[in-house]
Amino acid sequence: MSRPSDAQNSFADDAPVVNPRLGALEWVRWGWRTLTSMRTALLLLLALAVAAVPGSLIPQHSSDPNGVIQYQQANPGLSKVVDALQGFDVYTSFWFSAIYLLLFISLIGCVVPRLKHHWKALRKAPPRTPSRFTQLPASSSAVLPGVTVAQAMDAAERVLRSARYRTARYGDSVSAERGYLRESGNLLFHSALVGVLLAVFVGGGFTYTGQKILPAGQTFVNLQTSYDSLNPGRFFSDDSLAPYSLRLDRLDVKYEQQNVAALGQPLDYTAHVTTLLPNGKPEQHVIKVNDPLEIAGTSVYLLGNGYAPDITVRNTDGSIAFQGAVPFRPTEGTTMTSLGVVKAPDTGNPKKQIGMVGFLYPTAAERTDGSFTSIFPSVGRSQTLLSMQVFEGDVGLDAGTPKNVYELDTTGMKQVMGIKNPLQLKIGETRTLPDGLGSVTLNGVDRYAAFDIHHDPSQGLVALFVGLAVLGLITSLLVPRRRMWIKVRQEGDDVLVEYAGLARGDDPNLVRAVSELERNHHAQLPAAAREPAAVR
Amino acid sequence: MVNPLDQISELLLISAIVVYAIAFIAFALDLARRSAESQAQVDLVRRQDAVVGSSRGGTALLEAPPAPPAAPTRSRRPAARTGIALTLIGAALHASAAVLRGTAAGRVPWANMYEFAMTGTLIMVVVFLVAQTRLDLRFLGAPITGLVVLLLGISTVSFHVAVSPLPPALQSYWLVLHVLVAMLGTGFFTLAGALSAVQLLQVRRSRRAESGRPERMKLLATIPDAERLENLAYRISVVGFILWTFTLIAGAIWANHAWGRYWGWDTKEVWTFIIWVVYAGYLHARATLGWRGTGSAWLNLIGYACILFNFGVVNVFFHGLHSYSGLPTGQ
Numbered sequence: 001m002s003r004p005s006d007a008q009n010s011f012a013d014d015a016p017v018v019n020p021r022l023g024a025l026e027w028v029r030w031g032w033r034t035l036t037s038m039r040t041a042l043l044l045l046l047a048l049a050v051a052a053v054p055g056s057l058i059p060q061h062s063s064d065p066n067g068v069i070q071y072q073q074a075n076p077g078l079s080k081v082v083d084a085l086q087g088f089d090v091y092t093s094f095w096f097s098a099i100y101l102l103l104f105i106s107l108i109g110c111v112v113p114r115l116k117h118h119w120k121a122l123r124k125a126p127p128r129t130p131s132r133f134t135q136l137p138a139s140s141s142a143v144l145p146g147v148t149v150a151q152a153m154d155a156a157e158r159v160l161r162s163a164r165y166r167t168a169r170y171g172d173s174v175s176a177e178r179g180y181l182r183e184s185g186n187l188l189f190h191s192a193l194v195g196v197l198l199a200v201f202v203g204g205g206f207t208y209t210g211q212k213i214l215p216a217g218q219t220f221v222n223l224q225t226s227y228d229s230l231n232p233g234r235f236f237s238d239d240s241l242a243p244y245s246l247r248l249d250r251l252d253v254k255y256e257q258q259n260v261a262a263l264g265q266p267l268d269y270t271a272h273v274t275t276l277l278p279n280g281k282p283e284q285h286v287i288k289v290n291d292p293l294e295i296a297g298t299s300v301y302l303l304g305n306g307y308a309p310d311i312t313v314r315n316t317d318g319s320i321a322f323q324g325a326v327p328f329r330p331t332e333g334t335t336m337t338s339l340g341v342v343k344a345p346d347t348g349n350p351k352k353q354i355g356m357v358g359f360l361y362p363t364a365a366e367r368t369d370g371s372f373t374s375i376f377p378s379v380g381r382s383q384t385l386l387s388m389q390v391f392e393g394d395v396g397l398d399a400g401t402p403k404n405v406y407e408l409d410t411t412g413m414k415q416v417m418g419i420k421n422p423l424q425l426k427i428g429e430t431r432t433l434p435d436g437l438g439s440v441t442l443n444g445v446d447r448y449a450a451f452d453i454h455h456d457p458s459q460g461l462v463a464l465f466v467g468l469a470v471l472g473l474i475t476s477l478l479v480p481r482r483r484m485w486i487k488v489r490q491e492g493d494d495v496l497v498e499y500a501g502l503a504r505g506d507d508p509n510l511v512r513a514v515s516e517l518e519r520n521h522h523a524q525l526p527a528a529a530r531e532p533a534a535v536r
Numbered sequence: 537m538v539n540p541l542d543q544i545s546e547l548l549l550i551s552a553i554v555v556y557a558i559a560f561i562a563f564a565l566d567l568a569r570r571s572a573e574s575q576a577q578v579d580l581v582r583r584q585d586a587v588v589g590s591s592r593g594g595t596a597l598l599e600a601p602p603a604p605p606a607a608p609t610r611s612r613r614p615a616a617r618t619g620i621a622l623t624l625i626g627a628a629l630h631a632s633a634a635v636l637r638g639t640a641a642g643r644v645p646w647a648n649m650y651e652f653a654m655t656g657t658l659i660m661v662v663v664f665l666v667a668q669t670r671l672d673l674r675f676l677g678a679p680i681t682g683l684v685v686l687l688l689g690i691s692t693v694s695f696h697v698a699v700s701p702l703p704p705a706l707q708s709y710w711l712v713l714h715v716l717v718a719m720l721g722t723g724f725f726t727l728a729g730a731l732s733a734v735q736l737l738q739v740r741r742s743r744r745a746e747s748g749r750p751e752r753m754k755l756l757a758t759i760p761d762a763e764r765l766e767n768l769a770y771r772i773s774v775v776g777f778i779l780w781t782f783t784l785i786a787g788a789i790w791a792n793h794a795w796g797r798y799w800g801w802d803t804k805e806v807w808t809f810i811i812w813v814v815y816a817g818y819l820h821a822r823a824t825l826g827w828r829g830t831g832s833a834w835l836n837l838i839g840y841a842c843i844l845f846n847f848g849v850v851n852v853f854f855h856g857l858h859s860y861s862g863l864p865t866g867q
Binding site: 038039041042045046048049052053055056057060062063090091209256259261262265266267268269288289290291292299301303452454456459462466470473474477478506508 | 697698699700701703704705707708710767770771774777778781782785788790792793794795796797798800801802803806807809810813814816817819820821822823824825826827835850854
């Protein structure tokens with residue numbers, strides 16, 4: 001942070017420290033002085049900027065977990081090195097943390113003495129008037145007839161006070177200073193940054209973020225086990241989850257159908273939900289992409305959507321091996337071609353369970369090579385096609401270990417329908433599987449919404465500190481801080497008045513301010529001379 | 537089916553590029569003339585020197601043509617005036633192109649990279665022209681119009697997309713605020729960056745002069761000295777920095793509405809942060825012994841390089857939520 005210009009000599013931080021032999025205490029002192037010096041702060045700032053770069057080049061666990069997996073698969077050797085350097089978690093890594101913690105310690109070490117200094121300066125009178133004005137960056141003088149020294153002095157004080165200067169008389173001169181707000185703003189800005197950091201740190205512990213994929217018609221209950229994934233903060237406990245339920249009644253999606261250049265581009269997502277609080281009545285709400293639902297201290301965001309084919313797998317005896325809406329993952333945004341896995345465990349024979357992997361083409365079209373693609377993202381009875389490979393064996397649900405629902409481990413399984421002869425179903429169709437495995441029915445295709453549920457009690461505090469920081473930043477950069485002096489001297493019958501100004505920090509308008517001061521002072525004088533009694 | 541308004545907008549934009557290009561030539565001519573003028577000044581001084589028979593050496597001479605910052609400023613400079621007039625015409629065409637594009641799309645004309653480049657460069661030009669009413673910065677005409685022609689050329693050739701509706705993620709009034717403030721900040725940083733670049737040239741010139749080597753860029757004698765350039769760059773950067781701070785905060789608030797977190801180290805967030813930190817470093821460098829002057833000017837330029845990188849490279853080659861694509865899970 002920039003130091004006040006009058007503090008130039010009170011900290012020796014920029015001076016090279018030459019000490020031949022240092023004791024432990026001196027070393028500590030030297031270290032502290034170096035750390036809190038301006039040059040170190042600047043280097044730490046630049047180091048922070050440089051350290052932030054790799055996080056934008058390498059996928060991060062926090063923002064792009066799938067990217068991390070892809071990166072690791074593509075560069076197995078390199079990713080070990082990257083991982084050892086916490087390259088997939090740059091912003092929580094030890095080296096990134098070290099830089100910003102040092103930066104903040106340096107900042108605190110700089111702010112505290114400046115706070116003291118400023119506190120004293122705020123209560124001190126402006127400094128003595130310098131003896132020679134000509135060496136100051138802006139000065140002028142005028143010979144005024146028909147005024148007394150006392151009148152000129154009074155007028156000078158009046159003009160400076162009305163321009164909101166703090167004034168002090170030293171003999172026949174007025175010394176004035178304004179713009180204390182500049183330093184106050186500077187200190188506020190830097191202190192508020194510390195506040196932001198603390199609020200984020202402490203508040204982060206009470207935060208939780210969870211994801212839930214919810215097919216239309218299904219209900220989510222805010223319990224730890226209901227989430228597909230949950231990232232709790234340090235101070236999270238089961239009590240942190242506010243009890244409520246949320247049912248997705250309908251997800252409306254509009255696609256562009258007129259503009260050829262943007263055909264199939266999504267125009268609107270609207271999730272219609274029914275919520276229920278304990279001892280409450282069911283309430284209907286709407287969640288949109290930029291418009292989350294606030295409920296029981298949490299915010300529910302609509303962050304994704306997709307298709308969930310409603311599938312029934314029947315055994316040869318007619319009993320049900322699997323039934324339900326299976327969320328598929330969109331692989332192509334514009335056409336909503338989606339990839340998914342269906343696992344049918346209840347075949348009566350753990351060695352003959354059924355696993356299916358394949359694509360859903362919302363608006364299917366056959367390519368010349370016989371493969372399929374989707375040409376529009378919406379689903380319809382005659383146009384939608386589900387095309388899957390079928391495997392027979394253990395689908396791996398019985399082992400009790402968590403499994404990725406979008407993946408099927410086909411090792412040890414026998415392929416009964418492959419890419420050449422896939423199982424192809426339109427909505428409402430049923431096909432019999434070979435090998436006496438029963439049949440598969442595509443009852444329909446539901447939509448699902450991907451919700452993110454967040455609870456962050458520290459947001460208000462962070463916002464408060466950010467607001468203070470902005471306030472401080474603007475005053476510290478835009479309020480000019482300057483000193484002004486008016487000196488009055490009797491010269492024969494006339495009075496010689498000298499004006500001078502000194503900027504403290506960047507002040508492009510100093511010269512203008514001095515000439516304005518002179519003008520205003522003159523404007524005050526004749527009136528004062530004519531009516532000496534009228535002191536308002 | 538091509539939107540006719542968009543077609544007119546593109547025609548207007550191409551005309552604007554052509555006019556800016558001619559303005560660039562006019563500004564370049566002005567710079568060439570400055571060079572000749574200052575040569576004439578040097579010759580004049582040298583001749584006087586010879587007549588007087590002074591014992592001063594050539595070194596002093598080269599420092600001699602002083603550049604009073606205010607003196608040559610409001611001089612006629614016909615080529616520069618032509619440049620300014622052409623830039624004004626270009627800006628009018630440019631603004632019409634942006635307005636028509638917005639009308640064609642039925643929203644603000646800055647929802648994708650092409651539109652962002654179009655409106656962003658318009659704001660650069662407007663900031664430059666408005667600054668002109670208070671300061672004589674015509675010597676920056678050539679670099680500014682040159683940069684704008686380059687950016688607009690690249691964006692019409694490589695980034696042009698047909699008018700398309702706003703994806704749900706961008707349907708927010710924060711799009712108006714966040715992006716507008718970002719473009720304004722970029723406009724100020726552009727001007728400040730150009731000033732710092734000229735400052736560095738000015739410093740190099742005076743160093744050459746001090747070491748007695750022949751002067752290279754004589755036109756620099758007709759523009760403000762390094763100290764004044766640095767002060768101007770600082771004042772303009774301060775405005776840019778405040779605007780950039782608002783960009784960062786508005787972005788965080790919007791991110792909190794759209795994605796459920798105010799900060800997530802998305803690539804674009806990272807680069808906005810990097811830019812903010814580099815410019816914060818620049819402001820601090822001005823108050824640090826040994827950094828003020830050349831060091832801080834370099835930091836200003838590094839900051840601007842980050843802005844260009846953020847716009848040109850991060851947008852196109854990096855993955856992230858800011859790819860204007862809509863929802864993150866594959867939509």
